[in-house]
Amino acid sequence: MTEKLYFRGENVIVNTVNAVRRFIDYLKYERNYSEKTLQGYSLDLEEFQKYYTAIDETLDWKTIDGDVVRGWMESMMDRGNSAASVNRRLSAVRSFYRFALAEGLVEKDPVRMVKGPQKEKRLPGFVRDDDMQALLDSRMWNMESFNDVCERTILLLFYETGVRLSELVSLNDNMVNLETMSLKVTGKRNKQRIIPFGEELKDAIIYYIGIRDSEVTRLDDALFVDIKGKRLDGAAVRYRVVKNLSRVCTLKKKTPHVLRHTFATTMLNHGAGLESVQKLLGHESLSTTEIYTHTTFEKLKEIYKVAHPRQ
Structure with a gap:
């Protein structure tokens, strides 16, 4: 019935x-x-x-x-x-x-020991090295424009440090140490970490701050502000990233998180250890970082197919 x-x-x-x-x-x-x-x-x-x-x-x-x-x-x-x-x-x-x-309506649970099928882990999208190099080439930008300099610096900071979007928009000037070339960011669950960066980003930040302070009156201590001096929020930064990544790549997703993936993939492809990348990204578990090893393995397979004479 x-x-x-x-x-x-x-x-x-x-x-x-x-x-x-x-x-x-x-x-x-x-x-x-x-x-x-x-x-x-x-x-x-x-x-x-x-x-x-x-x-x-x-x-x-x-x-x-x-x-x-x-x-x-x-x-x-x-x-x-x-x-x-x-x-x-x-x-x-x-x-x-x-x-x-x-409720006592059945005496046993036949599903208790049954495990569902594992979901396929999608490999994180990332921007190729040559596309990032082309995008960050200063000749691609009007280096006398506040907006252009700000956007290029944001892209470079994402690419060189792997910070999350929320971490970038929360940056204040005093969280950037140009002498030691390091950032202090506050990640998930308010955990702080120090991230080093290189000379190129140091020079870019110094140049950006110079233009910012000469053309904009900041309304707070934010590192990244708009032309009115207000702190850039997540939506504003996301828009700028999507717009500029569209200039060099055809990825379906062109979000700030893709640049975080790109940072991790680039580090591993150039010899960084998994645990080091874990600390830089602020992952609590190494298994979270391990997904990027699949990406690097895919690249190795491509190289193998091209380089091996029997392929």
């Missing part, structure tokens, strides 16, 4: 097992889930029910085991569903069983 539940006039068929109905009611009335989310959960549970009754019509929510759940996952993957889609549907079933177990 089946029963119809109504969400905004649309029929959603769910199993009439009392546990399923109570679960949907719990989400609706006690957790205040949206009708769209309730519909999604209902459809996911219905799909699971269709699967297990098709393989064995004697099965029900109480007799299902982990193998049945794994088989359902495999069937979805075989039909071309992404790992994210499978995990979303698995999450609905997992939530149902947690509820049913807590």
